[in-house]
Amino acid sequence: MTPILSPAAASVRDVLLELCDGAKSEIAHRQTGLHDPCVKRSPYTAWNRWPVLKDQTVLALTDRCARLPDLPRSFIAYGNGRSYSDVCLNDGGFLLDTRRLDKYVSFDRETGRLICEAGVLLSDMLDLIVPHGWFLPVTPGTREITVGGAIANDVHGKNHHGAGSFSAHVLSLGLRRSDGSLRTCSPTRDPGWFAATVGGLGLTGIIIWAEIQLLRITSPMMTVQAHRFRNLEEFWPVNAKASAEWPYTVAWVDCMSAKRERLGRGVLFCGRHANGTGPLAARRGKPMRIGVDPPVSLINYATVRVFNTFYYRTHGSTGIGSSHYVPFFYPLDGVQDWNRLYGPRGFFQYQCVLPFPQAVTAVATMLERVARSGEASFLAVLKTFGDLPPVGMLSFPRPGVTLAVDFPNRGDQTLGLMRSLDDIVLDAGGALYPAKDARMPARLFRAGYSRIEEFSRYVDPKASSGFWRRVST
Ligand SMILES: Cc1cc2nc3c(=O)[nH]c(=O)nc-3n(C[C@H](O)[C@H](O)[C@H](O)COP(=O)(O)OP(=O)(O)OC[C@H]3O[C@@H](n4cnc5c(N)ncnc54)[C@H](O)[C@@H]3O)c2cc1C
Numbered sequence: 001m002t003p004i005l006s007p008a009a010a011s012v013r014d015v016l017l018e019l020c021d022g023a024k025s026e027i028a029h030r031q032t033g034l035h036d037p038c039v040k041r042s043p044y045t046a047w048n049r050w051p052v053l054k055d056q057t058v059l060a061l062t063d064r065c066a067r068l069p070d071l072p073r074s075f076i077a078y079g080n081g082r083s084y085s086d087v088c089l090n091d092g093g094f095l096l097d098t099r100r101l102d103k104y105v106s107f108d109r110e111t112g113r114l115i116c117e118a119g120v121l122l123s124d125m126l127d128l129i130v131p132h133g134w135f136l137p138v139t140p141g142t143r144e145i146t147v148g149g150a151i152a153n154d155v156h157g158k159n160h161h162g163a164g165s166f167s168a169h170v171l172s173l174g175l176r177r178s179d180g181s182l183r184t185c186s187p188t189r190d191p192g193w194f195a196a197t198v199g200g201l202g203l204t205g206i207i208i209w210a211e212i213q214l215l216r217i218t219s220p221m222m223t224v225q226a227h228r229f230r231n232l233e234e235f236w237p238v239n240a241k242a243s244a245e246w247p248y249t250v251a252w253v254d255c256m257s258a259k260r261e262r263l264g265r266g267v268l269f270c271g272r273h274a275n276g277t278g279p280l281a282a283r284r285g286k287p288m289r290i291g292v293d294p295p296v297s298l299i300n301y302a303t304v305r306v307f308n309t310f311y312y313r314t315h316g317s318t319g320i321g322s323s324h325y326v327p328f329f330y331p332l333d334g335v336q337d338w339n340r341l342y343g344p345r346g347f348f349q350y351q352c353v354l355p356f357p358q359a360v361t362a363v364a365t366m367l368e369r370v371a372r373s374g375e376a377s378f379l380a381v382l383k384t385f386g387d388l389p390p391v392g393m394l395s396f397p398r399p400g401v402t403l404a405v406d407f408p409n410r411g412d413q414t415l416g417l418m419r420s421l422d423d424i425v426l427d428a429g430g431a432l433y434p435a436k437d438a439r440m441p442a443r444l445f446r447a448g449y450s451r452i453e454e455f456s457r458y459v460d461p462k463a464s465s466g467f468w469r470r471v472s473t
Contacts, residue, residue, distance in 0.1 A: 044095055047339050048084035050346030050409055050438060053091040053466070060097045064117050064208045067180045068096070074464035075178075077202040079149030080121065082142055083435045084349040086466030087153070087201045093464060096206060098148050104128070105209060112214035113171065118148030118207045123333075131280050134214035135273065135325070137169035143330050148207045153435040154199030154395040156402075158248035158271070158329070161386035165397045167198035168388065169213045177205040178462035187391075196458035199392025201434055203468055205460045219276025220283065222248075222328045224269065226318045232264030232364055235382065239268060243384055246270035248328075252315075253380040254308040255405060258371035263364060266382070267315045271328050283326045287336040297343035297408040304376035342408050350418050351404035351436040353385065358428035359401040366424050370405060373417045377405040393451040396433045404436065415439060434467055445471035 045052055058078070059069060068075070075094040076087075089095070101119035108114070112134045116125065122136060123143040129135065140155040149155075154167045163169075172186035175197055183205075185193040197204045227242065229235045235251065242249050253266035332338060339347070354362045363382070370377055381404045385397050407414045422444050425432060431448025432440045446452060456472075 044078060044081060044089070044097075045346075046085055046088055046438070047082050048346050048348060048409075048438060049339055049342065049344075050348070051086065051089070051466075052346075053089055055092050056090055056095050057093070058095045058097055060100050061119075061206065062100045064101055064103070064174075068176055068178055068206060068462075071178075071462065074462055076463060076465040077148060077152065077206050079119070079146035079152070080144055082145045082149065083153065084347075085435050085437050086470070087434050087437075087468075088149075089466045090464060091466055098146060098206065101148075101208065107132075109134075112216060113211060114214055115209060115211045116147060117209050118146060118151070118173075120147050121145065122147070122150065129214055130217070130220055130325075133217055133280055135217045137213060137215045138163055138166040139329055140166075141330065142333055144333060147210050147212070148202075151198050151207055151210060152200060152202045154390075154392045154397065155435070156385070156397040158250045158269075158383065160388075160397055161243045161249070161384055162247050164386065164388040165199075165391060165395060167391040167395070169215075170198060171211040171213055173197065173210040174208040175205045176208050178460050182208065193458060195391065195393050196455050197392070199390070199395035200455065200458070201394065201467065202465065203455075203459045203463045205463065215273075217273045217280070219274040219278065220280055220325055221274040221276060222271040222323050222325050223274045224271045224318075224321050224323045224328060226315060227268045227270070228266075228312070228315065228317045229268060230265050231260070231262055232360075232367070235264060235266065235268070236360065239382075239384060242268055242270045247272050249383070251382040252311070253367070253382050253403075254312050255367050255370045255377045255380045256305050256308050258368050263371070264367045264382075265312060266380075267312070269328075271323070273325075274322060283324055285326065285334070287334055290335065290337045290340045293340050294343050297345065297347070298341045299347070299376060299378050299406075299408050301374060301376040304378045307378065345409040345411075347406055347408050348414060348418065348438060349379075349404060349406050349436040350421060351402060351433040352421070352425045352430050353396060353398055353400045353402045353433070354425065354428045354430040355398075355400040358430075362424050362428040362430070363401060363403055366403060366421055369420060369424070370417070373413075375407050375410065375414055375417050377407055379406040380404065393455040394434070394449055396431065396435070398431070400430065402433075404433075434471075437467070440471065442471045442473060 073093045075096050076090040078088050078095040078097045098119040101117035103117045105115035109132045138157045150166045154165045156165045175183045227238050248271040251266050251268040384401045387399045390398050
Protein backbone atom coordinates (compact mmCIF):
# COMPACT_ATOMS: atom_id res chain seq x y z
CA MET A 1 0.00 0.00 0.00
CA THR A 2 1.30 3.49 -0.79
CA PRO A 3 0.99 5.68 2.25
CA ILE A 4 -0.59 8.94 1.21
CA LEU A 5 -0.96 11.82 3.64
CA SER A 6 -1.46 15.45 2.79
CA PRO A 7 0.72 18.01 4.62
CA ALA A 8 -2.41 19.08 6.52
CA ALA A 9 -3.03 15.55 7.67
CA ALA A 10 0.57 15.04 8.60
CA SER A 11 0.39 17.98 10.97
CA VAL A 12 -2.39 16.28 12.93
CA ARG A 13 0.00 13.65 14.21
CA ASP A 14 3.48 12.37 13.62
CA VAL A 15 3.38 10.05 10.70
CA LEU A 16 5.55 6.99 10.73
CA LEU A 17 5.79 5.21 7.48
CA GLU A 18 6.92 1.76 8.39
CA LEU A 19 5.82 -0.95 10.72
CA CYS A 20 8.64 -1.73 13.05
CA ASP A 21 11.45 -4.08 12.43
CA GLY A 22 10.93 -6.07 15.63
CA ALA A 23 14.42 -7.38 16.29
CA LYS A 24 16.31 -4.08 15.96
CA SER A 25 13.87 -2.13 18.05
CA GLU A 26 13.69 -4.65 20.81
CA ILE A 27 17.44 -4.41 21.34
CA ALA A 28 17.05 -0.62 21.50
CA HIS A 29 14.32 -1.05 24.06
CA ARG A 30 16.43 -3.23 26.30
CA GLN A 31 19.19 -0.68 26.26
CA THR A 32 17.15 2.46 26.73
CA GLY A 33 13.98 1.36 28.52
CA LEU A 34 11.54 2.88 26.10
CA HIS A 35 8.50 2.41 28.29
CA ASP A 36 7.69 5.47 30.26
CA PRO A 37 7.08 4.35 33.81
CA CYS A 38 4.43 6.52 35.49
CA VAL A 39 4.82 4.06 38.40
CA LYS A 40 2.36 5.53 40.80
CA ARG A 41 -0.93 4.53 42.34
CA SER A 42 -3.53 6.14 40.19
CA PRO A 43 -7.24 6.88 40.25
CA TYR A 44 -7.73 5.26 36.84
CA THR A 45 -11.40 4.26 36.75
CA ALA A 46 -13.92 3.14 34.20
CA TRP A 47 -16.50 5.59 32.82
CA ASN A 48 -19.15 4.65 35.39
CA ARG A 49 -16.68 5.52 38.20
CA TRP A 50 -17.31 2.28 40.07
CA PRO A 51 -15.50 0.46 41.52
CA VAL A 52 -12.73 2.86 42.59
CA LEU A 53 -9.54 0.81 42.91
CA LYS A 54 -6.51 2.02 44.80
CA ASP A 55 -3.98 -0.67 44.03
CA GLN A 56 -3.20 -0.37 40.32
CA THR A 57 0.18 0.57 38.93
CA VAL A 58 0.11 2.38 35.62
CA LEU A 59 2.75 2.13 32.91
CA ALA A 60 2.42 4.08 29.69
CA LEU A 61 3.38 2.29 26.48
CA THR A 62 5.09 4.71 24.12
CA ASP A 63 6.89 2.63 21.48
CA ARG A 64 5.09 0.13 19.26
CA CYS A 65 8.35 -1.65 18.55
CA ALA A 66 9.25 -2.30 22.17
CA ARG A 67 8.63 -5.52 24.03
CA LEU A 68 6.19 -5.40 26.92
CA PRO A 69 7.90 -4.77 30.24
CA ASP A 70 8.64 -7.86 32.29
CA LEU A 71 6.15 -7.39 35.13
CA PRO A 72 5.93 -9.21 38.46
CA ARG A 73 2.12 -9.19 38.42
CA SER A 74 -0.67 -9.34 35.85
CA PHE A 75 -1.46 -6.55 33.37
CA ILE A 76 -4.36 -5.33 31.29
CA ALA A 77 -4.47 -2.69 28.57
CA TYR A 78 -6.15 0.61 29.39
CA GLY A 79 -7.48 2.53 26.37
CA ASN A 80 -9.42 5.67 27.23
CA GLY A 81 -11.46 4.20 30.09
CA ARG A 82 -14.80 4.64 28.29
CA SER A 83 -16.03 1.18 29.29
CA TYR A 84 -18.55 1.07 32.11
CA SER A 85 -16.79 -1.95 33.42
CA ASP A 86 -13.80 -3.48 35.12
CA VAL A 87 -12.69 -4.95 31.78
CA CYS A 88 -10.08 -2.15 31.80
CA LEU A 89 -9.24 -2.35 35.52
CA ASN A 90 -6.83 -4.62 37.36
CA ASP A 91 -6.77 -4.32 41.13
CA GLY A 92 -3.43 -5.45 42.55
CA GLY A 93 -1.81 -5.47 39.11
CA PHE A 94 -0.67 -3.26 36.24
CA LEU A 95 -2.54 -1.10 33.75
CA LEU A 96 -0.72 -0.60 30.49
CA ASP A 97 -1.93 2.77 29.28
CA THR A 98 -1.95 2.74 25.46
CA ARG A 99 -2.95 6.35 24.78
CA ARG A 100 0.57 7.37 23.76
CA LEU A 101 0.64 4.78 21.00
CA ASP A 102 -1.04 7.41 18.88
CA LYS A 103 0.79 7.51 15.55
CA TYR A 104 -0.57 6.90 12.09
CA VAL A 105 1.39 4.47 9.96
CA SER A 106 -0.30 4.94 6.60
CA PHE A 107 -3.52 6.22 5.06
CA ASP A 108 -4.39 5.44 1.47
CA ARG A 109 -6.82 8.14 0.38
CA GLU A 110 -7.81 6.17 -2.74
CA THR A 111 -8.81 2.95 -1.04
CA GLY A 112 -9.61 4.15 2.49
CA ARG A 113 -7.19 1.70 4.12
CA LEU A 114 -5.66 3.17 7.25
CA ILE A 115 -3.02 1.71 9.54
CA CYS A 116 -2.49 3.30 12.93
CA GLU A 117 -1.31 2.53 16.42
CA ALA A 118 -3.91 1.26 18.85
CA GLY A 119 -3.99 4.31 21.12
CA VAL A 120 -5.31 6.64 18.39
CA LEU A 121 -8.66 8.12 19.45
CA LEU A 122 -11.57 7.79 17.03
CA SER A 123 -12.15 11.55 17.47
CA ASP A 124 -8.62 12.29 16.19
CA MET A 125 -9.04 9.82 13.36
CA LEU A 126 -12.26 11.54 12.25
CA ASP A 127 -10.41 14.88 12.15
CA LEU A 128 -7.91 13.26 9.82
CA ILE A 129 -10.15 11.21 7.52
CA VAL A 130 -13.38 13.19 7.09
CA PRO A 131 -11.74 16.00 5.07
CA HIS A 132 -10.51 13.28 2.69
CA GLY A 133 -13.99 11.82 2.23
CA TRP A 134 -13.75 8.84 4.59
CA PHE A 135 -15.60 7.88 7.76
CA LEU A 136 -15.44 5.21 10.44
CA PRO A 137 -17.14 2.05 9.14
CA VAL A 138 -18.72 1.57 12.58
CA THR A 139 -18.81 3.99 15.48
CA PRO A 140 -20.18 3.71 19.01
CA GLY A 141 -22.08 6.54 20.76
CA THR A 142 -18.84 8.26 21.80
CA ARG A 143 -15.82 9.11 19.64
CA GLU A 144 -13.54 9.40 22.69
CA ILE A 145 -12.35 5.81 22.55
CA THR A 146 -9.16 4.25 21.23
CA VAL A 147 -8.82 1.92 18.27
CA GLY A 148 -7.55 -0.79 20.66
CA GLY A 149 -10.62 -0.36 22.89
CA ALA A 150 -12.93 -0.48 19.86
CA ILE A 151 -11.39 -3.79 18.76
CA ALA A 152 -11.03 -5.40 22.20
CA ASN A 153 -14.74 -4.81 22.94
CA ASP A 154 -15.70 -5.29 19.27
CA VAL A 155 -17.94 -2.26 19.61
CA HIS A 156 -21.15 -1.79 17.64
CA GLY A 157 -22.95 1.26 16.33
CA LYS A 158 -26.29 2.37 14.97
CA ASN A 159 -25.54 0.54 11.67
CA HIS A 160 -25.01 -2.95 13.07
CA HIS A 161 -28.01 -4.27 11.12
CA GLY A 162 -26.14 -3.60 7.87
CA ALA A 163 -22.46 -3.20 8.68
CA GLY A 164 -21.86 -5.53 11.62
CA SER A 165 -19.45 -4.61 14.40
CA PHE A 166 -16.18 -2.62 14.34
CA SER A 167 -13.98 -5.68 13.98
CA ALA A 168 -15.72 -6.72 10.78
CA HIS A 169 -13.78 -3.83 9.20
CA VAL A 170 -10.40 -4.62 10.76
CA LEU A 171 -8.22 -6.07 8.02
CA SER A 172 -5.28 -7.00 10.24
CA LEU A 173 -3.73 -6.18 13.58
CA GLY A 174 -0.49 -6.51 15.51
CA LEU A 175 -0.66 -8.25 18.88
CA ARG A 176 2.18 -8.02 21.40
CA ARG A 177 2.40 -10.84 23.96
CA SER A 178 4.18 -10.98 27.28
CA ASP A 179 6.67 -13.53 25.85
CA GLY A 180 7.99 -10.78 23.56
CA SER A 181 6.33 -12.01 20.38
CA LEU A 182 4.58 -9.65 17.98
CA ARG A 183 1.96 -11.53 16.01
CA THR A 184 0.25 -10.16 12.91
CA CYS A 185 -3.20 -11.64 12.44
CA SER A 186 -6.22 -11.12 10.22
CA PRO A 187 -9.39 -13.03 9.26
CA THR A 188 -7.21 -15.19 6.97
CA ARG A 189 -3.78 -15.13 8.65
CA ASP A 190 -3.81 -16.83 12.03
CA PRO A 191 -7.63 -16.55 12.08
CA GLY A 192 -7.84 -18.19 15.54
CA TRP A 193 -5.71 -15.44 17.06
CA PHE A 194 -7.74 -12.82 15.22
CA ALA A 195 -11.09 -14.20 16.42
CA ALA A 196 -9.80 -14.42 20.00
CA THR A 197 -8.35 -10.90 20.01
CA VAL A 198 -11.28 -8.99 18.50
CA GLY A 199 -13.80 -8.78 21.30
CA GLY A 200 -11.13 -10.43 23.48
CA LEU A 201 -11.28 -7.79 26.26
CA GLY A 202 -7.53 -7.18 26.18
CA LEU A 203 -6.84 -10.68 27.47
CA THR A 204 -4.88 -12.07 24.53
CA GLY A 205 -2.18 -9.37 24.82
CA ILE A 206 -1.72 -5.77 23.74
CA ILE A 207 -3.01 -4.71 20.32
CA ILE A 208 -0.23 -2.47 19.01
CA TRP A 209 -1.54 -1.44 15.62
CA ALA A 210 -4.51 -2.09 13.38
CA GLU A 211 -5.40 -1.80 9.71
CA ILE A 212 -8.94 -0.58 9.11
CA GLN A 213 -11.10 -0.32 6.00
CA LEU A 214 -12.87 3.06 6.14
CA LEU A 215 -16.23 4.01 4.65
CA ARG A 216 -16.45 6.42 1.71
CA ILE A 217 -18.54 9.58 2.30
CA THR A 218 -19.15 12.69 0.22
CA SER A 219 -20.45 14.99 2.96
CA PRO A 220 -20.03 15.48 6.72
CA MET A 221 -23.82 15.90 6.88
CA MET A 222 -26.40 13.24 7.65
CA THR A 223 -29.92 12.92 6.27
CA VAL A 224 -32.06 12.21 9.32
CA GLN A 225 -35.60 11.42 10.40
CA ALA A 226 -37.27 10.74 13.77
CA HIS A 227 -40.36 8.64 14.51
CA ARG A 228 -42.12 8.86 17.85
CA PHE A 229 -43.83 5.66 19.06
CA ARG A 230 -46.40 5.50 21.86
CA ASN A 231 -45.42 2.09 23.25
CA LEU A 232 -43.44 -1.04 22.51
CA GLU A 233 -46.16 -2.52 20.33
CA GLU A 234 -45.77 0.44 18.02
CA PHE A 235 -41.97 0.28 18.19
CA TRP A 236 -41.46 -3.14 16.60
CA PRO A 237 -43.12 -2.49 13.19
CA VAL A 238 -41.78 1.09 13.00
CA ASN A 239 -38.28 -0.21 13.76
CA ALA A 240 -38.51 -3.09 11.25
CA LYS A 241 -39.49 -0.70 8.44
CA ALA A 242 -36.83 1.85 9.39
CA SER A 243 -34.09 -0.82 9.60
CA ALA A 244 -34.90 -1.90 6.04
CA GLU A 245 -34.69 1.68 4.77
CA TRP A 246 -31.98 3.37 6.84
CA PRO A 247 -28.35 2.34 7.49
CA TYR A 248 -28.36 3.93 10.97
CA THR A 249 -31.19 3.45 13.49
CA VAL A 250 -31.44 3.69 17.27
CA ALA A 251 -34.30 4.31 19.70
CA TRP A 252 -34.44 6.25 22.94
CA VAL A 253 -36.97 4.73 25.34
CA ASP A 254 -38.73 6.24 28.33
CA CYS A 255 -38.64 3.57 31.05
CA MET A 256 -40.57 5.48 33.69
CA SER A 257 -44.07 4.30 32.85
CA ALA A 258 -45.26 0.74 33.56
CA LYS A 259 -48.73 1.37 32.07
CA ARG A 260 -49.24 -0.89 29.06
CA GLU A 261 -50.37 1.89 26.73
CA ARG A 262 -47.17 3.83 27.49
CA LEU A 263 -44.72 1.01 28.20
CA GLY A 264 -41.56 1.56 26.19
CA ARG A 265 -42.70 4.75 24.48
CA GLY A 266 -39.91 6.65 22.80
CA VAL A 267 -38.34 8.07 19.69
CA LEU A 268 -36.57 6.20 16.88
CA PHE A 269 -33.76 8.13 15.20
CA CYS A 270 -32.72 7.20 11.65
CA GLY A 271 -29.92 8.50 9.46
CA ARG A 272 -27.74 8.04 6.42
CA HIS A 273 -24.70 9.89 5.11
CA ALA A 274 -25.86 12.73 2.89
CA ASN A 275 -24.66 13.18 -0.67
CA GLY A 276 -22.71 16.34 -1.15
CA THR A 277 -20.20 18.16 -3.25
CA GLY A 278 -19.21 20.91 -0.78
CA PRO A 279 -16.21 20.96 1.56
CA LEU A 280 -15.73 17.99 3.85
CA ALA A 281 -14.95 19.28 7.31
CA ALA A 282 -14.62 17.48 10.58
CA ARG A 283 -16.17 19.45 13.43
CA ARG A 284 -14.71 19.96 16.87
CA GLY A 285 -17.13 22.07 18.96
CA LYS A 286 -16.08 22.98 22.47
CA PRO A 287 -17.81 20.52 24.79
CA MET A 288 -19.53 21.75 27.95
CA ARG A 289 -17.87 20.76 31.22
CA ILE A 290 -19.55 19.73 34.45
CA GLY A 291 -16.46 20.92 36.32
CA VAL A 292 -17.55 19.90 39.84
CA ASP A 293 -18.35 16.65 41.56
CA PRO A 294 -21.86 16.93 42.98
CA PRO A 295 -22.02 15.31 46.45
CA VAL A 296 -25.02 13.19 45.40
CA SER A 297 -26.36 11.94 42.09
CA LEU A 298 -28.24 14.62 40.19
CA ILE A 299 -29.80 11.80 38.17
CA ASN A 300 -32.67 10.51 40.28
CA TYR A 301 -36.29 9.46 39.98
CA ALA A 302 -37.66 13.02 40.09
CA THR A 303 -35.19 14.57 37.61
CA VAL A 304 -35.42 11.66 35.19
CA ARG A 305 -39.23 11.70 35.23
CA VAL A 306 -39.31 15.40 34.35
CA PHE A 307 -36.58 14.99 31.72
CA ASN A 308 -38.20 11.98 30.04
CA THR A 309 -41.63 13.59 29.80
CA PHE A 310 -40.09 16.74 28.39
CA TYR A 311 -37.89 14.83 25.95
CA TYR A 312 -40.73 12.63 24.69
CA ARG A 313 -43.06 15.59 24.17
CA THR A 314 -40.47 17.75 22.41
CA HIS A 315 -39.18 15.02 20.07
CA GLY A 316 -42.09 14.24 17.78
CA SER A 317 -41.98 12.46 14.45
CA THR A 318 -40.28 14.64 11.88
CA GLY A 319 -39.95 14.86 8.13
CA ILE A 320 -36.59 14.31 6.46
CA GLY A 321 -34.01 16.76 7.82
CA SER A 322 -30.26 17.10 8.05
CA SER A 323 -27.68 17.17 10.80
CA HIS A 324 -23.90 17.28 11.04
CA TYR A 325 -22.48 13.85 11.88
CA VAL A 326 -21.25 14.97 15.31
CA PRO A 327 -24.62 15.64 17.02
CA PHE A 328 -26.15 12.68 15.17
CA PHE A 329 -23.60 10.11 16.35
CA TYR A 330 -22.23 11.68 19.53
CA PRO A 331 -24.87 13.71 21.41
CA LEU A 332 -23.34 12.77 24.77
CA ASP A 333 -19.86 13.98 23.81
CA GLY A 334 -21.32 17.52 23.92
CA VAL A 335 -20.90 17.39 27.72
CA GLN A 336 -17.34 16.35 28.42
CA ASP A 337 -17.67 14.73 31.84
CA TRP A 338 -21.35 14.00 32.16
CA ASN A 339 -20.55 10.87 34.15
CA ARG A 340 -19.86 13.16 37.15
CA LEU A 341 -23.59 14.01 37.30
CA TYR A 342 -24.07 10.61 38.94
CA GLY A 343 -22.18 11.73 42.02
CA PRO A 344 -19.40 10.01 43.95
CA ARG A 345 -21.02 6.55 44.01
CA GLY A 346 -21.03 6.34 40.24
CA PHE A 347 -23.54 4.38 38.20
CA PHE A 348 -24.17 1.14 36.34
CA GLN A 349 -25.10 0.43 32.81
CA TYR A 350 -26.99 -2.74 32.08
CA GLN A 351 -26.81 -3.78 28.43
CA CYS A 352 -28.13 -7.09 27.18
CA VAL A 353 -28.83 -8.71 23.84
CA LEU A 354 -31.92 -10.88 23.47
CA PRO A 355 -32.63 -13.21 20.54
CA PHE A 356 -35.90 -13.14 18.61
CA PRO A 357 -38.67 -14.17 19.16
CA GLN A 358 -38.09 -14.17 22.93
CA ALA A 359 -36.94 -10.54 22.78
CA VAL A 360 -40.44 -9.13 22.30
CA THR A 361 -41.78 -10.40 25.63
CA ALA A 362 -38.44 -10.11 27.44
CA VAL A 363 -37.96 -6.41 26.60
CA ALA A 364 -41.51 -5.63 27.78
CA THR A 365 -40.97 -7.52 31.06
CA MET A 366 -37.64 -5.78 31.65
CA LEU A 367 -39.00 -2.30 30.99
CA GLU A 368 -41.98 -2.96 33.24
CA ARG A 369 -39.69 -4.19 36.01
CA VAL A 370 -37.46 -1.12 35.69
CA ALA A 371 -40.46 1.23 35.74
CA ARG A 372 -41.93 -0.43 38.87
CA SER A 373 -38.57 -0.56 40.69
CA GLY A 374 -38.35 3.15 41.47
CA GLU A 375 -34.84 3.15 39.93
CA ALA A 376 -34.45 5.89 37.38
CA SER A 377 -32.90 5.30 33.99
CA PHE A 378 -31.99 8.44 32.15
CA LEU A 379 -30.43 6.75 29.15
CA ALA A 380 -32.38 3.81 27.82
CA VAL A 381 -31.61 2.67 24.32
CA LEU A 382 -33.10 -0.04 22.08
CA LYS A 383 -31.43 -1.23 18.89
CA THR A 384 -31.84 -4.28 16.69
CA PHE A 385 -28.70 -6.11 15.62
CA GLY A 386 -28.44 -7.64 12.17
CA ASP A 387 -28.02 -11.31 11.31
CA LEU A 388 -24.27 -11.17 10.66
CA PRO A 389 -22.42 -13.79 12.72
CA PRO A 390 -20.17 -12.41 15.52
CA VAL A 391 -16.55 -11.83 14.42
CA GLY A 392 -14.84 -12.57 17.72
CA MET A 393 -15.11 -15.58 20.01
CA LEU A 394 -16.41 -13.28 22.76
CA SER A 395 -18.10 -10.64 20.59
CA PHE A 396 -21.25 -9.29 22.16
CA PRO A 397 -23.23 -8.25 19.04
CA ARG A 398 -25.32 -11.10 17.64
CA PRO A 399 -28.74 -11.40 15.99
CA GLY A 400 -31.47 -9.98 18.22
CA VAL A 401 -32.24 -6.76 20.01
CA THR A 402 -30.07 -4.92 22.50
CA LEU A 403 -31.44 -2.91 25.42
CA ALA A 404 -29.15 -0.59 27.44
CA VAL A 405 -30.25 1.17 30.63
CA ASP A 406 -28.27 3.34 33.09
CA PHE A 407 -28.91 3.38 36.84
CA PRO A 408 -27.40 5.61 39.52
CA ASN A 409 -25.61 3.39 42.04
CA ARG A 410 -27.97 3.13 45.02
CA GLY A 411 -26.29 0.04 46.43
CA ASP A 412 -28.29 -3.11 47.17
CA GLN A 413 -31.48 -1.76 45.67
CA THR A 414 -29.85 -1.22 42.27
CA LEU A 415 -27.91 -4.48 42.43
CA GLY A 416 -31.15 -6.32 43.33
CA LEU A 417 -32.93 -4.88 40.28
CA MET A 418 -30.08 -5.92 38.00
CA ARG A 419 -30.12 -9.45 39.46
CA SER A 420 -33.79 -9.74 38.64
CA LEU A 421 -33.10 -8.52 35.09
CA ASP A 422 -30.40 -11.23 34.83
CA ASP A 423 -33.11 -13.89 35.24
CA ILE A 424 -35.03 -12.50 32.27
CA VAL A 425 -31.87 -12.46 30.14
CA LEU A 426 -31.04 -16.05 31.10
CA ASP A 427 -34.58 -17.29 30.38
CA ALA A 428 -34.55 -15.58 26.98
CA GLY A 429 -31.16 -17.09 26.04
CA GLY A 430 -29.50 -13.66 25.93
CA ALA A 431 -26.19 -12.22 27.09
CA LEU A 432 -24.77 -9.15 28.85
CA TYR A 433 -22.18 -6.83 27.30
CA PRO A 434 -18.84 -7.05 29.22
CA ALA A 435 -17.97 -3.45 28.21
CA LYS A 436 -21.01 -2.27 30.18
CA ASP A 437 -20.83 -4.59 33.13
CA ALA A 438 -19.35 -4.24 36.58
CA ARG A 439 -21.14 -7.07 38.41
CA MET A 440 -22.35 -9.93 36.18
CA PRO A 441 -22.01 -13.34 37.86
CA ALA A 442 -19.88 -16.05 36.23
CA ARG A 443 -22.89 -18.24 35.40
CA LEU A 444 -24.48 -15.51 33.30
CA PHE A 445 -21.25 -14.93 31.39
CA ARG A 446 -20.89 -18.64 30.72
CA ALA A 447 -24.50 -18.89 29.56
CA GLY A 448 -24.09 -16.02 27.09
CA TYR A 449 -20.66 -16.87 25.66
CA SER A 450 -20.42 -20.43 24.38
CA ARG A 451 -16.80 -20.16 23.09
CA ILE A 452 -15.16 -19.31 26.45
CA GLU A 453 -13.20 -22.54 26.62
CA GLU A 454 -11.79 -22.13 23.12
CA PHE A 455 -11.01 -18.47 23.90
CA SER A 456 -9.16 -19.34 27.12
CA ARG A 457 -6.43 -21.07 25.12
CA TYR A 458 -5.41 -17.70 23.66
CA VAL A 459 -5.31 -15.73 26.92
CA ASP A 460 -1.86 -14.30 27.64
CA PRO A 461 -0.56 -15.95 30.86
CA LYS A 462 0.27 -12.48 32.23
CA ALA A 463 -3.03 -10.80 31.29
CA SER A 464 -5.93 -10.42 33.69
CA SER A 465 -8.59 -7.90 34.72
CA GLY A 466 -11.16 -7.44 37.46
CA PHE A 467 -13.80 -8.57 34.98
CA TRP A 468 -11.92 -11.73 33.96
CA ARG A 469 -11.23 -12.83 37.55
CA ARG A 470 -14.90 -12.30 38.43
CA VAL A 471 -16.34 -14.29 35.53
CA SER A 472 -13.75 -17.03 35.18
CA THR A 473 -13.78 -18.37 38.72
C1 LIG B 1 -21.10 7.76 26.02
C2 LIG B 1 -20.70 6.36 25.64
C3 LIG B 1 -21.37 5.74 24.60
C4 LIG B 1 -21.01 4.45 24.22
N1 LIG B 1 -21.68 3.86 23.19
C5 LIG B 1 -21.34 2.62 22.80
C6 LIG B 1 -21.99 2.01 21.68
O1 LIG B 1 -22.86 2.60 21.04
N2 LIG B 1 -21.58 0.75 21.32
C7 LIG B 1 -20.59 0.09 21.98
O2 LIG B 1 -20.26 -1.04 21.59
N3 LIG B 1 -19.96 0.64 23.04
C8 LIG B 1 -20.31 1.89 23.46
N4 LIG B 1 -19.66 2.47 24.51
C9 LIG B 1 -18.60 1.70 25.18
C10 LIG B 1 -17.23 1.97 24.57
O3 LIG B 1 -17.32 2.17 23.18
C11 LIG B 1 -16.34 0.74 24.80
O4 LIG B 1 -16.33 0.40 26.14
C12 LIG B 1 -14.92 0.92 24.26
O5 LIG B 1 -14.31 -0.33 24.24
C13 LIG B 1 -14.08 1.87 25.14
O6 LIG B 1 -12.82 2.04 24.55
P1 LIG B 1 -11.58 2.65 25.34
O7 LIG B 1 -10.55 3.02 24.34
O8 LIG B 1 -12.04 3.71 26.27
O9 LIG B 1 -11.04 1.38 26.12
P2 LIG B 1 -11.10 0.94 27.70
O10 LIG B 1 -12.48 1.23 28.15
O11 LIG B 1 -9.98 1.64 28.38
O12 LIG B 1 -10.82 -0.57 27.55
C14 LIG B 1 -11.82 -1.41 26.99
C15 LIG B 1 -11.25 -2.81 26.76
O13 LIG B 1 -10.31 -2.75 25.70
C16 LIG B 1 -9.07 -3.29 26.11
N5 LIG B 1 -8.05 -2.56 25.37
C17 LIG B 1 -7.91 -1.22 25.23
N6 LIG B 1 -6.85 -0.95 24.47
C18 LIG B 1 -6.29 -2.15 24.12
C19 LIG B 1 -5.14 -2.53 23.37
N7 LIG B 1 -4.36 -1.65 22.78
N8 LIG B 1 -4.88 -3.84 23.27
C20 LIG B 1 -5.67 -4.77 23.85
N9 LIG B 1 -6.75 -4.46 24.56
C21 LIG B 1 -7.06 -3.17 24.70
C22 LIG B 1 -9.03 -3.08 27.60
O14 LIG B 1 -8.16 -4.00 28.23
C23 LIG B 1 -10.47 -3.35 27.96
O15 LIG B 1 -10.69 -4.74 28.04
C24 LIG B 1 -19.97 3.77 24.91
C25 LIG B 1 -19.30 4.39 25.96
C26 LIG B 1 -19.65 5.69 26.32
C27 LIG B 1 -18.92 6.37 27.46
